[in-house]
Amino acid sequence: MYLICLGLFIYATAYLIGVKKNRWLLSGFNRGRVRDKEKLTRMLAMYNLISSVTLVLIGVINQPRFIYLIFLIVIGYVGLYFYANRKM
Numbered sequence: 511m512y513l514i515c516l517g518l519f520i521y522a523t524a525y526l527i528g529v530k531k532n533r534w535l536l537s538g539f540n541r542g543r544v545r546d547k548e549k550l551t552r553m554l555a556m557y558n559l560i561s562s563v564t565l566v567l568i569g570v571i572n573q574p575r576f577i578y579l580i581f582l583i584v585i586g587y588v589g590l591y592f593y594a595n596r597k598m
Contacts, residue, residue, distance in 0.1 A: 513569030513580075521562035528555025538591060544598045557590055 526532045533551060544550050561583045568576045 511569065513565050517562045517565030517569060519562075520558050520565065524555045524558035524562060527551055527558065540595050544594060546598060550594055550598060553594070554590070557586065561586070 523535060527535050528551065531551060533547065536550065536554060539550065539554075564579055564583060568579055
């Protein structure tokens, strides 16, 4: 149940970042160094959308063998953080 709630929260975050363009939600990223803020917004919104769908599906299926996907999502966020702060 908690994975479904977390997935819905991340989906709402993806909506606010991608559609409503609320860039204040990108607090962990160094927005002063990022040259293309629109690309960062699109990239984070898409990753949040994919993560939210994955978490909701894991919560609905409720199989313990899919728990490793949560660690992959966290590793993806860390990789996205370093990519955005160093390359963009």
